[in-house]
Amino acid sequence: MTTIRLTVNGEQHEAEAEPRMLLSDFLRGPLGLTGTHVGCEHGVCGACTILLDGASVRSCLCLAVQADGCTVETVEALGTPAALSPLQEAFRAHHALQCGFCTPGMLMTATDMLRNHPLTTEEEVREALSGNLCRCTGYQHIVDAVMAVARTRA
Amino acid sequence: MNAEMRPKHVGSRVPRREDPRLLTGEGRFVADLMGPGTLHLAIRRSEHGHARIMRIGTEAAAAMPGVVAVVTASGLAGALQPVHATSRMPRYQATATRALAEGKLRYVGEPVAAVLATSRYLAEDAAEMIEVEAEPLPELSDPEAAALPDAPVLNPGTSSNILVERVFGRGAVEEVLMGAAVRVGGRFRFRRKAPVAIEPRACLAEVEKGSGRLTLHSSTQVPGILRDALSEALDLPGHLIRVVAPDVGGGFGGKASLYPEELLVCALARRFRKTIGWIADRLEDLVSTSHGFDEIVDAELGLDADGGLAALTAEILGDVGAGSIYPWTAALEPVQVASFLPGPYRLPAYRGSVRAVATSKAPTGPYRGVGRPIAAFVMERLMDMAAARLGLDPVEIRRRNLIRPEEFPYKIGSGIVWDRSGFHESLEAACKAGGYAALREEQAKLRAEGRKVGVGIACYAELTGIGSRISAAPGMPINTGTETARIELDSTGAVTARFGVASHGQGLETTLAQVIADELGARLQDIHIVQGDSAAVPHGTGTYASRSAVLAGGAATLAARTLRAKVTEAAAHLLEASPGDLEAHDSRVMVAGTDRGLSFREVARAVYSEMGRFPRDARPELEASETYDPYFGTTASATHLAVVEVDPGTYGVRLLRYVVAEDCGKMINPMVVDGQVHGGVAQGIGAALLEEVVYDERSQIVTASLVDYSIPTAAEIPRMLVHHVESGPAPTLGGFRGMGEGGTIGAPAAIANALSDALGISVQELPATAERLFRATNL
Known part of the structure; x- marks a missing residue:
């Protein structure tokens, strides 16, 4: 040990x-x-x-x-159930999660990507998230949520 | 504001109540329940496709650090009865579901022995030390060879590997086909898939020492079905068994069956009086969770000179794997292919013959769409093949054959009846949303530049929210057609509603609360939904087969209406008003048109806590239990439109556009509906282009990691445009139609048609990998 x-x-x-x-x-x-x-x-x-x-x-x-x-x-x-972070709020508003199992990893990847990359286009966001598998959402609402947060940084 | 003008929860994009806990890591999945003191189970699995067990040596494993016990089938004798998925279908041969293999090994991944140890690491170390000596027997890898009369028989107690054989149909099919102006057909092959929920299967059993009461926490879609099966297998009354599905990380059908590991943890928790947990790793999940979609279809379609369908014949061979999965049986998928093959079309003559064949591979079971993705693939390819022969546009041939509004209800050749659904409306809406005419012009232009661009259309219909008239799996003797809701107003005025459904991502805690809020007149925040717990209602099955919105939504409506009448009656007494003058909304009962009224809390306090407010013999009961049975179920339908481009150098496929126009009746939560469509389409895209479980000729699985079995990422999935059509009121209570599976049904067919169009070939095998596309185009 x-x-x-x-x-x-x-x-x-x-x-x-x-x-x-x-x-x-x-x-x-x-x-x-x-x-x-x-x-x-x-x-x-x-x-x-x-x-x-x-x-x-x-x-x-x-x-x-x-x-x-x-x-x-x-x-x-990131946040608590009573006080979600802006990224978590965006996931909720855009219905970016269903079963919620991939969600923590998806949020942490998105956190890194949002901190370090411009993410100005949908293609960039899809590329940034392509290392995280989700089987429920078809990704569209996740991409929307991350793009929404990316836009607020500008 | 009068009742009609008040905003409704049903139809609104209500944010999900599940989200705050799931977004913050505060969800409770089975693996999160493995506290200190839990014993971990590890399983030694078969490395053979087919073999006779000669000896299982457990001594070395038992001597490993941290090991509490090593168990084989003989060690479980008396503790567990095998479970059989029975069927009313003639010519069906049942096979057993056992916790551990007995006598024979039938597929790679079949549980042979189990280790209990103080940690998962130590349990897995010890499982490797178990010595399994087995004499190899001829593997049954090819389903056609396994169906031959002289093939070795895989399952003891069966006379052949053909577990089900059945023929559906009507009309003089051969005669009509012979006389048809045009005949198209061929062999279609849909390759085996794995559901791949991101949470691998897991289960944990605990026994309350004082009472002996067993609780199984399982990552399952069907807690009620498991409770009933465990009652038989363990010979225990239901009140001593509770099955809880906590937060469940996706299912897609893969968690809708009884598994050996669930039997094992229950039997061992009772024997050792310890909490026992098992978490699959991804390899175990890929080799042992039920597979799906493994079908060979030989089909021929005959048409008249105007492109009208005349006759269809199909021979369906389902490679069902080692045996029947409980409770669905091996008939589930191949029979559904035959049932749904005629699709949404007017087709006078049809014959579909089905064989379900056992092979030495993991058992197949329900996977999102069950049979219908294959049926739609075959039928929609045949429609395009026929259109090409007749010189018709793919949209036009469908227009001519889709069942028209005035023809409903329409019984198709397999016996299924379609109720009014927007077949034509969806086709037109998809073409409009996709800009079909302009697309064809653009395609011509790009083709002239040498680009391989194709457009594909697929129409389908399915039966959802199936009631008690037929079982969700053909011939299965358990009732999947009813759902019970128990709703109560407690002494604080809060509402608790209990159901037999089990959400695993669908958001039922939100959508069922929306239904109740409207029907009861309660605020959303005052409503708590209990689901995923066999103790919630006397009989429940779970969530599968696009049933929960229809059945639980219907039961919620009935029970909420009954409770609303009771609350109104009680308030009328307290307010000295006539019940007819009262209306309930926002958790209050008000005298209509006045500000006089009582909150639910005040009514509840008066009923429960304030003695003497009601006469002794007229004390209200503020609870209701109602069961809903849609009896037949209802039709849901859609048209998918896909635009693809194939790279002429690599044969890699890019999806340029994707449109879905679907009729799911009234939507409870449009945001959730869109999410279900997106997710279903993504799985259909995976099935069409990427995903294939491969067994070699010795029945070794060679796709047991997510590197070898690859599912779509955000980079492969295009933006989808979803258009909702509501053709008319559904015959169900509330007007809801099921829509959890449709995306997966339409996508493979639409993509196969688009690829065929792009390359000038006929795609008849899925997934259409780059290699298959290259071969079909060049060799």
Whole structure:
């Protein structure tokens, strides 16, 4: 077992993990942050996307030990049911989620993309989201929600 | 404001009540319930397509760290009865659903043994140490070979691999075909799909130590069906079993059946008196969740010289995998292909013969659209092939043959009856919205530049919201045709409504509340919807087959009306007014045209808490339970229009435009309806272009990751234009028609037609991968 110290959503955490433990399992288990979902465990679906030192990554493709000393942001950092963030509000207004399972990863990818890319066209938004699978929505309302937020930044 | 002018919730784009929790990571999915102390189950699965089990060695696994138990079929003897999906259909052979394989292995991925351990990591370590010695038997990979009389038989207790055989039809088909002016036909192949909900299947069972009461939390669409099946399998009364579907991360039919893992966690939780959970990884999900759409159809269509349909004949061979899935049976998909093949057209003579053949592959089950995507693909290709032969425009041949408004109700050759639906209206609306005439001009121009652009049209009709007249799966002896709503006003004036449906993304917590708000006269925020829980109502099945808006919406309407009458009656007594002078709205009962009235809270307080307000023998009951049965169900229909461009170098396909015009009757929440159409179309696009579960000739599955089984991303899906047509009132209570599956039904057919148009070929195998398109065009 290894002791891992990291900052998650602005709070310091310290917990034990086996060297082989995935970061996704570490966040969901020892840290109790079940908002990060696990959809494929081989880096394709993007449901487990988090921000690691500011960059969007698949937490199922990272080991917990790799996050030692790092700063992590998960969906729990964005807003609360009573006070949704602007991106979350846009998802609700545009009906950008159905079952909600891919949603946390979709939100974290969109957060990274909105922070770092202009996203001025629909094609750019679709490209930006193309690493996250959604099986419910056909993506159109997700694209609309992200474009709406992108426009408000201008 | 009078009642007619007051804004209605039904028909409004009400934001979903599910969203705040799901957007913030506060949803509760099964995997989120695995707390400390939960024992994790890992499953050792068959690596053989067909083999006899010789020995299962468990000693090494049992000695691994953290392992509590290793279980095989013999260790479950007495704890569980196998479950059989039975059918009233003649010439049907039932097969068993077991928790763990007994005697034989029938497909790669079949559960052989299970490990219980203190963590998922340790359980999976130990599962690898189980030694399965098996003697290989001839695999049944090709369904046509498996159907031959001398083929090895996969399922013990069956006399052949043909699990169902049936013929539908009417008219002198051969005679009419012989006399037809034009005949078109051929072999059509729709390849096997996986539902791929983004949440893999998962389940968790716990036993209350004091009472022995078992609760199964499962990522399922059908908690009521599971409760009833578990009652039989475990020989327990229903009050000792509760099945809860918490937040469920998509289903699409893949979570609408009973699975071995659900039987296992229940049996083991009872034996060990521990909470036991299982979470599939993606590999397990791809090899063991029911597949769908694996059909071979040999079809021929005859027409008169004016392009009028004369006769259709089809031989349908369904590759159903290892056996019948519970409760739907192996008949589900192939029989639905035959049932829906005639489509929305006037067709005097039809014969469809069906065989469902067992092969050494994962069992098939319901997948969004069930049979109808294949039926629409075949029929709509035949229509275009016929149009080309006759020199007719694809739109014109459909105009000539679609059932006209005055011809409803119309019984098609398989026996299904279409009620009034906007067949023609949808076709015209799709052409208008898509700018069909201009599209053809633009296409001609682009073609002259050497670009491979094609336009495809597809029309279909389906039966939704099916009532008790027929089962949702042909011949299945369980009732899927009723839905019960129990609504109560509690002592605080709040409303709780309970249903047997189980939302897995449809937003039923919102849409059913919209229906109740209007019918009861309550504010949305005062209404709580309980669903996805077998304890909610005495009998429930779940959410599948485009049934929930129609059936639960109907039950909600009935129960809310009954409760409204009771609340009004009680208020009339308190207000010393006549019930006829009162109206309920915004959670208040008011004397019409005045500001005199009582809130629901005040009525409830008077009824429940204020002693003496009502005579002893006239105390009101502020609750209602009503069951709705649409009996036949109702028709939903649509036209899809797709524009594609094929890259002449790579044969990669780009969708340039996509239009859906559909008639789903009255919409409860147009935003939710649009979302269902978009999602369905995206799955249809995947089915048409990308998705294929591949088994090799030894029945090894070679597409067991999302790299090899690829589903569409935002980059492959075009912007869709959805146009709603309302041809007339649906015969259902509330006027709702089911629409959860339609997108997936129309898209493969429309895209196959568009690709055929683009390349001057006949696309008869889906998915139309770049390789298949290249071969069809060049070889």
